[in-house]
Amino acid sequence: MNILVVNAGSSSIKYQLIDMTTEKPLSSGIVERIGLEEGTITHKTFLNGEEKKTKEVFPIPDHTVGLKRVAELLVDEEWGVISDPSEIQAVGHRLVHGGEAFTKTVVITEEVKAKVKELFPLAPLHNPANLIGVEVAEKVFPNATQIGVFDTAFHQTMPEVAYRYAIPNELYTEMGIRKYGFHGTSHKYVSEKAVEYLGNEKAKVVTIHLGNGASMAAVDGGVCKDTTMGIGPLNGLIMGTRSGDVDPSIIFYLIEQKGYSVAEVSKILNKESGMQGLTGDTDMRDIEDRYMKGDKTAILAYEMYAYRIQQFIGKYAAAMNGLDAIVFTAGIGENDTIARSLVCKNMTYFGIEMDEAKNAVRSKDIREINVEGAKTKVLVIPTNEELEIAQQSYNLVK
Numbered sequence: 001m002n003i004l005v006v007n008a009g010s011s012s013i014k015y016q017l018i019d020m021t022t023e024k025p026l027s028s029g030i031v032e033r034i035g036l037e038e039g040t041i042t043h044k045t046f047l048n049g050e051e052k053k054t055k056e057v058f059p060i061p062d063h064t065v066g067l068k069r070v071a072e073l074l075v076d077e078e079w080g081v082i083s084d085p086s087e088i089q090a091v092g093h094r095l096v097h098g099g100e101a102f103t104k105t106v107v108i109t110e111e112v113k114a115k116v117k118e119l120f121p122l123a124p125l126h127n128p129a130n131l132i133g134v135e136v137a138e139k140v141f142p143n144a145t146q147i148g149v150f151d152t153a154f155h156q157t158m159p160e161v162a163y164r165y166a167i168p169n170e171l172y173t174e175m176g177i178r179k180y181g182f183h184g185t186s187h188k189y190v191s192e193k194a195v196e197y198l199g200n201e202k203a204k205v206v207t208i209h210l211g212n213g214a215s216m217a218a219v220d221g222g223v224c225k226d227t228t229m230g231i232g233p234l235n236g237l238i239m240g241t242r243s244g245d246v247d248p249s250i251i252f253y254l255i256e257q258k259g260y261s262v263a264e265v266s267k268i269l270n271k272e273s274g275m276q277g278l279t280g281d282t283d284m285r286d287i288e289d290r291y292m293k294g295d296k297t298a299i300l301a302y303e304m305y306a307y308r309i310q311q312f313i314g315k316y317a318a319a320m321n322g323l324d325a326i327v328f329t330a331g332i333g334e335n336d337t338i339a340r341s342l343v344c345k346n347m348t349y350f351g352i353e354m355d356e357a358k359n360a361v362r363s364k365d366i367r368e369i370n371v372e373g374a375k376t377k378v379l380v381i382p383t384n385e386e387l388e389i390a391q392q393s394y395n396l397v398k
Protein backbone atom coordinates (compact mmCIF):
# COMPACT_ATOMS: atom_id res chain seq x y z
CA MET A 1 0.00 0.00 0.00
CA ASN A 2 1.19 3.53 -0.83
CA ILE A 3 0.44 6.57 1.31
CA LEU A 4 0.95 10.12 0.11
CA VAL A 5 1.95 12.48 2.91
CA VAL A 6 1.06 16.12 2.29
CA ASN A 7 2.16 19.16 4.25
CA ALA A 8 0.51 22.23 2.75
CA GLY A 9 1.66 25.72 3.66
CA SER A 10 0.40 29.05 2.41
CA SER A 11 2.68 29.06 -0.65
CA SER A 12 4.11 25.54 -0.66
CA ILE A 13 3.22 21.85 -0.59
CA LYS A 14 5.71 19.28 0.68
CA TYR A 15 4.93 15.70 -0.26
CA GLN A 16 6.27 12.20 0.15
CA LEU A 17 4.91 9.00 -1.32
CA ILE A 18 5.69 6.13 1.06
CA ASP A 19 5.51 2.42 0.29
CA MET A 20 4.17 0.91 3.51
CA THR A 21 5.64 -2.53 2.86
CA THR A 22 9.18 -1.12 3.07
CA GLU A 23 8.27 2.07 5.01
CA LYS A 24 10.58 3.91 2.58
CA PRO A 25 9.73 6.83 0.31
CA LEU A 26 9.28 6.13 -3.40
CA SER A 27 9.27 9.83 -4.12
CA SER A 28 9.39 13.15 -2.32
CA GLY A 29 9.31 16.77 -3.29
CA ILE A 30 8.17 20.29 -2.75
CA VAL A 31 5.99 22.71 -4.69
CA GLU A 32 7.10 26.24 -3.90
CA ARG A 33 6.24 29.85 -4.70
CA ILE A 34 2.56 29.07 -5.28
CA GLY A 35 0.76 32.22 -6.42
CA LEU A 36 3.94 34.01 -7.49
CA GLU A 37 5.06 34.69 -11.03
CA GLU A 38 7.32 31.66 -11.20
CA GLY A 39 6.54 28.57 -9.18
CA THR A 40 8.83 25.56 -8.80
CA ILE A 41 8.43 21.85 -8.23
CA THR A 42 11.43 19.88 -7.04
CA HIS A 43 10.64 16.20 -7.42
CA LYS A 44 12.83 13.29 -6.30
CA THR A 45 12.46 9.58 -6.90
CA PHE A 46 14.07 6.71 -5.01
CA LEU A 47 13.88 3.56 -7.10
CA ASN A 48 16.25 0.57 -7.06
CA GLY A 49 18.56 2.32 -4.61
CA GLU A 50 18.99 5.24 -7.00
CA GLU A 51 18.03 8.84 -6.23
CA LYS A 52 16.97 11.03 -9.17
CA LYS A 53 15.88 14.65 -9.07
CA THR A 54 14.14 17.02 -11.45
CA LYS A 55 13.11 20.63 -11.09
CA GLU A 56 10.33 22.36 -13.01
CA VAL A 57 9.79 26.10 -13.14
CA PHE A 58 6.43 27.42 -14.33
CA PRO A 59 3.61 29.63 -13.04
CA ILE A 60 1.69 27.79 -10.28
CA PRO A 61 -1.27 30.09 -9.57
CA ASP A 62 -2.80 27.93 -6.84
CA HIS A 63 -2.42 24.72 -4.82
CA THR A 64 -4.66 22.76 -7.23
CA VAL A 65 -2.35 23.39 -10.19
CA GLY A 66 0.65 22.39 -8.05
CA LEU A 67 -0.80 19.17 -6.69
CA LYS A 68 -2.22 18.16 -10.11
CA ARG A 69 1.28 18.41 -11.55
CA VAL A 70 2.62 16.33 -8.63
CA ALA A 71 -0.01 13.69 -9.42
CA GLU A 72 1.18 13.69 -13.06
CA LEU A 73 4.82 13.44 -12.04
CA LEU A 74 4.07 10.45 -9.80
CA VAL A 75 2.81 8.49 -12.84
CA ASP A 76 5.09 10.12 -15.43
CA GLU A 77 6.95 7.80 -17.83
CA GLU A 78 10.34 9.20 -16.85
CA TRP A 79 9.71 10.56 -13.33
CA GLY A 80 6.91 8.32 -12.15
CA VAL A 81 7.06 5.73 -9.38
CA ILE A 82 3.55 4.26 -9.72
CA SER A 83 1.46 3.57 -12.80
CA ASP A 84 -1.85 5.05 -11.71
CA PRO A 85 -2.92 7.59 -9.04
CA SER A 86 -5.43 5.00 -7.77
CA GLU A 87 -2.41 3.15 -6.33
CA ILE A 88 -2.42 5.80 -3.62
CA GLN A 89 -4.84 4.44 -1.02
CA ALA A 90 -4.62 7.31 1.43
CA VAL A 91 -3.39 10.87 1.67
CA GLY A 92 -2.12 11.73 5.15
CA HIS A 93 -2.26 15.47 5.85
CA ARG A 94 -0.18 17.26 8.42
CA LEU A 95 -2.67 19.50 10.21
CA VAL A 96 -1.17 21.91 12.69
CA HIS A 97 -3.88 22.78 15.20
CA GLY A 98 -6.46 20.31 16.40
CA GLY A 99 -7.40 22.23 19.54
CA GLU A 100 -9.13 20.07 22.14
CA ALA A 101 -11.30 18.48 19.45
CA PHE A 102 -8.70 16.08 18.06
CA THR A 103 -6.78 13.76 20.34
CA LYS A 104 -5.81 11.36 17.59
CA THR A 105 -5.53 10.85 13.86
CA VAL A 106 -8.86 10.90 12.00
CA VAL A 107 -10.41 10.20 8.63
CA ILE A 108 -11.27 13.63 7.23
CA THR A 109 -15.01 14.19 6.85
CA GLU A 110 -17.03 17.35 6.24
CA GLU A 111 -17.43 17.59 10.01
CA VAL A 112 -13.66 17.39 10.56
CA LYS A 113 -13.09 20.12 7.98
CA ALA A 114 -15.65 22.36 9.67
CA LYS A 115 -13.90 21.86 13.01
CA VAL A 116 -10.47 22.62 11.50
CA LYS A 117 -12.00 25.83 10.13
CA GLU A 118 -13.36 26.73 13.56
CA LEU A 119 -9.78 26.49 14.83
CA PHE A 120 -8.43 29.04 12.30
CA PRO A 121 -8.12 31.77 14.97
CA LEU A 122 -5.79 29.54 17.02
CA ALA A 123 -3.48 28.84 14.06
CA PRO A 124 -4.10 31.63 11.56
CA LEU A 125 -0.93 30.97 9.59
CA HIS A 126 -1.20 27.20 9.36
CA ASN A 127 -4.73 25.79 9.56
CA PRO A 128 -6.14 27.70 6.54
CA ALA A 129 -3.27 26.49 4.32
CA ASN A 130 -3.59 22.95 5.70
CA LEU A 131 -7.30 22.92 4.84
CA ILE A 132 -6.59 24.08 1.28
CA GLY A 133 -4.23 21.08 1.03
CA VAL A 134 -7.05 18.76 2.08
CA GLU A 135 -9.60 20.23 -0.32
CA VAL A 136 -7.19 20.11 -3.23
CA ALA A 137 -6.14 16.53 -2.46
CA GLU A 138 -9.81 15.49 -2.38
CA LYS A 139 -10.12 16.74 -5.96
CA VAL A 140 -6.81 15.41 -7.25
CA PHE A 141 -6.94 12.01 -5.51
CA PRO A 142 -10.69 11.29 -5.27
CA ASN A 143 -10.20 7.57 -4.68
CA ALA A 144 -7.90 7.99 -1.70
CA THR A 145 -9.04 8.27 1.92
CA GLN A 146 -8.02 11.66 3.29
CA ILE A 147 -6.54 11.46 6.79
CA GLY A 148 -5.71 14.23 9.23
CA VAL A 149 -2.71 13.96 11.56
CA PHE A 150 -2.61 16.80 14.07
CA ASP A 151 0.56 18.35 15.46
CA THR A 152 -1.23 19.00 18.74
CA ALA A 153 -2.84 15.57 19.23
CA PHE A 154 0.02 13.83 21.06
CA HIS A 155 0.02 16.56 23.71
CA GLN A 156 -3.67 16.20 24.50
CA THR A 157 -2.81 13.78 27.34
CA MET A 158 -1.21 16.58 29.37
CA PRO A 159 -2.85 16.95 32.78
CA GLU A 160 -4.83 20.11 33.44
CA VAL A 161 -2.22 21.25 35.94
CA ALA A 162 0.26 21.40 33.04
CA TYR A 163 -1.90 22.87 30.28
CA ARG A 164 -3.75 25.62 32.12
CA TYR A 165 -2.48 29.17 32.46
CA ALA A 166 -3.12 31.10 35.68
CA ILE A 167 -5.39 33.61 33.95
CA PRO A 168 -9.15 34.11 34.49
CA ASN A 169 -10.98 30.80 34.07
CA GLU A 170 -13.34 32.22 31.42
CA LEU A 171 -10.42 32.76 29.07
CA TYR A 172 -10.02 29.00 29.06
CA THR A 173 -13.66 27.93 29.23
CA GLU A 174 -14.96 30.46 26.71
CA MET A 175 -11.96 31.02 24.42
CA GLY A 176 -9.91 27.84 24.73
CA ILE A 177 -6.79 29.67 25.89
CA ARG A 178 -4.52 26.91 27.21
CA LYS A 179 -1.30 25.15 26.33
CA TYR A 180 -1.66 22.91 23.27
CA GLY A 181 1.90 22.18 22.15
CA PHE A 182 3.20 21.36 18.67
CA HIS A 183 5.66 19.02 16.88
CA GLY A 184 3.54 16.24 18.42
CA THR A 185 4.17 13.89 15.51
CA SER A 186 7.92 14.15 16.04
CA HIS A 187 7.76 13.85 19.84
CA LYS A 188 5.55 10.77 19.48
CA TYR A 189 7.80 9.16 16.88
CA VAL A 190 11.10 9.64 18.73
CA SER A 191 9.69 8.87 22.19
CA GLU A 192 8.35 5.55 20.85
CA LYS A 193 11.74 4.79 19.30
CA ALA A 194 13.37 5.62 22.66
CA VAL A 195 11.03 3.28 24.57
CA GLU A 196 11.81 0.55 22.04
CA TYR A 197 15.56 1.21 22.32
CA LEU A 198 15.47 1.23 26.12
CA GLY A 199 13.27 -1.86 26.24
CA ASN A 200 11.24 -0.19 28.96
CA GLU A 201 7.60 0.76 28.32
CA LYS A 202 7.52 2.82 31.49
CA ALA A 203 10.58 4.91 30.58
CA LYS A 204 10.53 8.58 31.57
CA VAL A 205 11.85 10.40 28.53
CA VAL A 206 12.46 14.04 27.67
CA THR A 207 12.33 14.57 23.91
CA ILE A 208 14.19 17.61 22.57
CA HIS A 209 13.16 18.59 19.02
CA LEU A 210 15.66 21.19 17.80
CA GLY A 211 14.90 22.34 14.29
CA ASN A 212 14.20 25.82 13.04
CA GLY A 213 11.27 25.64 15.41
CA ALA A 214 12.13 23.90 18.66
CA SER A 215 10.23 22.26 21.49
CA MET A 216 10.55 19.68 24.24
CA ALA A 217 8.17 17.17 25.75
CA ALA A 218 8.04 15.15 28.96
CA VAL A 219 6.91 11.67 27.94
CA ASP A 220 6.17 9.34 30.83
CA GLY A 221 5.47 5.74 29.85
CA GLY A 222 4.59 6.85 26.32
CA VAL A 223 2.20 9.53 27.56
CA CYS A 224 2.91 13.23 27.09
CA LYS A 225 2.85 15.03 30.44
CA ASP A 226 4.09 18.48 29.43
CA THR A 227 5.57 20.40 26.52
CA THR A 228 7.25 23.75 25.95
CA MET A 229 5.09 25.32 23.24
CA GLY A 230 1.80 26.84 24.30
CA ILE A 231 -1.32 28.13 22.60
CA GLY A 232 1.00 28.93 19.69
CA PRO A 233 4.55 28.00 18.72
CA LEU A 234 6.28 31.04 20.26
CA ASN A 235 6.74 29.70 23.78
CA GLY A 236 9.51 27.70 25.42
CA LEU A 237 12.88 27.21 23.80
CA ILE A 238 15.03 29.75 21.97
CA MET A 239 14.50 29.04 18.25
CA GLY A 240 15.85 30.19 14.88
CA THR A 241 13.82 33.40 14.84
CA ARG A 242 11.37 32.97 17.76
CA SER A 243 12.16 34.22 21.25
CA GLY A 244 10.73 31.33 23.25
CA ASP A 245 9.80 32.27 26.83
CA VAL A 246 10.00 35.97 27.61
CA ASP A 247 8.44 38.07 30.33
CA PRO A 248 5.09 39.20 28.81
CA SER A 249 5.79 42.63 30.31
CA ILE A 250 8.19 43.19 27.40
CA ILE A 251 5.18 43.26 25.08
CA PHE A 252 3.39 45.94 27.12
CA TYR A 253 6.58 47.93 27.55
CA LEU A 254 7.18 48.05 23.80
CA ILE A 255 3.56 48.93 22.99
CA GLU A 256 2.72 51.30 25.84
CA GLN A 257 6.06 52.99 26.48
CA LYS A 258 7.85 52.75 23.15
CA GLY A 259 4.94 53.12 20.73
CA TYR A 260 5.31 49.84 18.83
CA SER A 261 2.23 48.41 17.15
CA VAL A 262 0.97 44.94 18.01
CA ALA A 263 2.00 43.75 14.54
CA GLU A 264 5.52 45.07 15.04
CA VAL A 265 5.89 43.31 18.38
CA SER A 266 4.57 40.09 16.89
CA LYS A 267 7.12 40.39 14.08
CA ILE A 268 9.93 41.04 16.56
CA LEU A 269 9.11 38.02 18.73
CA ASN A 270 8.32 35.63 15.87
CA LYS A 271 10.73 36.63 13.12
CA GLU A 272 13.51 38.74 14.57
CA SER A 273 14.28 37.10 17.90
CA GLY A 274 15.83 33.79 18.95
CA MET A 275 19.23 33.04 17.39
CA GLN A 276 18.50 35.61 14.68
CA GLY A 277 17.99 38.33 17.26
CA LEU A 278 21.02 37.31 19.30
CA THR A 279 23.52 36.75 16.47
CA GLY A 280 22.06 38.12 13.21
CA ASP A 281 22.14 34.56 11.81
CA THR A 282 19.35 31.99 11.77
CA ASP A 283 21.05 28.89 10.42
CA MET A 284 22.83 27.02 13.23
CA ARG A 285 25.61 25.99 10.84
CA ASP A 286 26.59 29.65 10.39
CA ILE A 287 26.44 30.31 14.13
CA GLU A 288 28.45 27.12 14.75
CA ASP A 289 31.22 28.42 12.44
CA ARG A 290 31.33 31.67 14.39
CA TYR A 291 31.33 29.78 17.71
CA MET A 292 34.31 27.71 16.56
CA LYS A 293 36.18 30.91 15.66
CA GLY A 294 35.63 32.24 19.19
CA ASP A 295 32.98 34.84 18.23
CA LYS A 296 31.68 36.04 21.64
CA THR A 297 28.20 36.84 20.34
CA ALA A 298 27.80 33.33 18.97
CA ILE A 299 29.20 31.77 22.16
CA LEU A 300 26.72 33.66 24.35
CA ALA A 301 23.82 32.73 22.03
CA TYR A 302 24.77 29.03 22.10
CA GLU A 303 25.08 29.11 25.89
CA MET A 304 21.67 30.77 26.26
CA TYR A 305 20.20 28.26 23.80
CA ALA A 306 21.55 25.33 25.85
CA TYR A 307 20.75 26.86 29.25
CA ARG A 308 17.06 27.12 28.33
CA ILE A 309 17.00 23.45 27.37
CA GLN A 310 18.77 22.46 30.60
CA GLN A 311 16.15 24.31 32.62
CA PHE A 312 13.34 22.41 30.92
CA ILE A 313 15.12 19.09 31.51
CA GLY A 314 15.04 19.99 35.21
CA LYS A 315 11.37 20.96 35.06
CA TYR A 316 10.42 17.78 33.28
CA ALA A 317 12.44 15.53 35.59
CA ALA A 318 10.37 17.19 38.34
CA ALA A 319 7.11 16.73 36.39
CA MET A 320 7.80 13.01 35.93
CA ASN A 321 9.62 12.48 39.24
CA GLY A 322 12.39 10.76 37.33
CA LEU A 323 14.38 10.69 34.14
CA ASP A 324 15.58 7.66 32.15
CA ALA A 325 16.63 9.31 28.90
CA ILE A 326 16.87 12.54 26.99
CA VAL A 327 16.47 12.38 23.22
CA PHE A 328 17.91 14.85 20.72
CA THR A 329 16.19 15.10 17.35
CA ALA A 330 15.57 17.28 14.23
CA GLY A 331 18.13 19.31 12.22
CA ILE A 332 20.08 20.73 15.14
CA GLY A 333 19.45 17.91 17.62
CA GLU A 334 20.64 15.29 15.13
CA ASN A 335 23.66 17.18 13.79
CA ASP A 336 24.93 19.88 16.09
CA THR A 337 27.57 18.42 18.42
CA ILE A 338 28.17 21.75 20.18
CA ALA A 339 24.51 22.26 21.11
CA ARG A 340 24.28 18.70 22.45
CA SER A 341 27.52 19.04 24.37
CA LEU A 342 26.49 22.32 26.02
CA VAL A 343 23.07 20.91 26.99
CA CYS A 344 24.76 17.96 28.74
CA LYS A 345 27.37 20.06 30.54
CA ASN A 346 27.12 20.20 34.35
CA MET A 347 24.04 17.99 34.42
CA THR A 348 25.40 15.14 36.56
CA TYR A 349 22.72 15.85 39.18
CA PHE A 350 20.25 14.53 36.58
CA GLY A 351 22.48 11.54 35.77
CA ILE A 352 23.45 13.10 32.43
CA GLU A 353 27.07 12.55 31.39
CA MET A 354 28.04 12.80 27.76
CA ASP A 355 30.76 10.83 26.02
CA GLU A 356 32.29 13.48 23.76
CA ALA A 357 33.86 10.91 21.41
CA LYS A 358 30.44 9.33 20.83
CA ASN A 359 28.88 12.77 20.47
CA ALA A 360 31.32 13.61 17.67
CA VAL A 361 30.34 10.59 15.53
CA ARG A 362 28.11 11.50 12.58
CA SER A 363 25.43 8.98 11.75
CA LYS A 364 21.86 8.67 10.55
CA ASP A 365 21.13 5.88 13.04
CA ILE A 366 19.73 5.85 16.55
CA ARG A 367 22.70 6.20 18.89
CA GLU A 368 23.57 6.45 22.57
CA ILE A 369 26.12 9.16 23.38
CA ASN A 370 26.33 9.02 27.18
CA VAL A 371 29.31 7.57 29.03
CA GLU A 372 29.12 3.89 29.90
CA GLY A 373 27.06 3.36 33.07
CA ALA A 374 25.49 6.86 33.14
CA LYS A 375 22.18 6.88 35.01
CA THR A 376 20.36 8.76 32.27
CA LYS A 377 20.74 7.75 28.63
CA VAL A 378 21.51 10.47 26.12
CA LEU A 379 20.10 9.38 22.76
CA VAL A 380 20.17 10.86 19.26
CA ILE A 381 17.13 9.65 17.32
CA PRO A 382 16.50 10.95 13.79
CA THR A 383 12.90 12.06 13.52
CA ASN A 384 10.70 11.08 10.59
CA GLU A 385 7.46 12.98 10.73
CA GLU A 386 6.42 11.87 7.24
CA LEU A 387 6.77 8.19 8.14
CA GLU A 388 4.84 8.75 11.38
CA ILE A 389 2.02 10.45 9.43
CA ALA A 390 2.06 7.61 6.90
CA GLN A 391 2.00 4.94 9.62
CA GLN A 392 -0.88 6.58 11.45
CA SER A 393 -2.79 6.95 8.16
CA TYR A 394 -2.05 3.34 7.25
CA ASN A 395 -3.43 2.17 10.61
CA LEU A 396 -6.77 3.76 9.72
CA VAL A 397 -7.12 2.33 6.21
CA LYS A 398 -5.36 -1.07 6.25
Ligand code: AMP
Pocket residue numbers: 210211212213240282283284285286288330331332335336337
Ligand atom coordinates in the same frame (compact mmCIF):
# COMPACT_ATOMS: atom_id res chain seq x y z
P1 AMP B 1 14.83 21.33 10.72
O1 AMP B 1 13.81 22.40 11.03
O2 AMP B 1 14.66 20.09 11.53
O3 AMP B 1 14.99 21.06 9.25
O4 AMP B 1 16.26 21.93 11.19
C1 AMP B 1 16.80 23.09 10.64
C2 AMP B 1 18.00 23.53 11.47
O5 AMP B 1 18.94 22.44 11.54
C3 AMP B 1 18.76 24.70 10.86
O6 AMP B 1 19.01 25.70 11.84
C4 AMP B 1 20.05 24.07 10.41
O7 AMP B 1 21.12 24.97 10.51
C5 AMP B 1 20.23 22.96 11.40
N1 AMP B 1 21.20 21.98 10.90
C6 AMP B 1 21.08 21.15 9.84
N2 AMP B 1 22.22 20.46 9.66
C7 AMP B 1 23.08 20.87 10.63
C8 AMP B 1 24.43 20.56 10.98
N3 AMP B 1 25.13 19.67 10.27
N4 AMP B 1 24.99 21.18 12.04
C9 AMP B 1 24.30 22.08 12.75
N5 AMP B 1 23.03 22.43 12.47
C10 AMP B 1 22.43 21.83 11.42
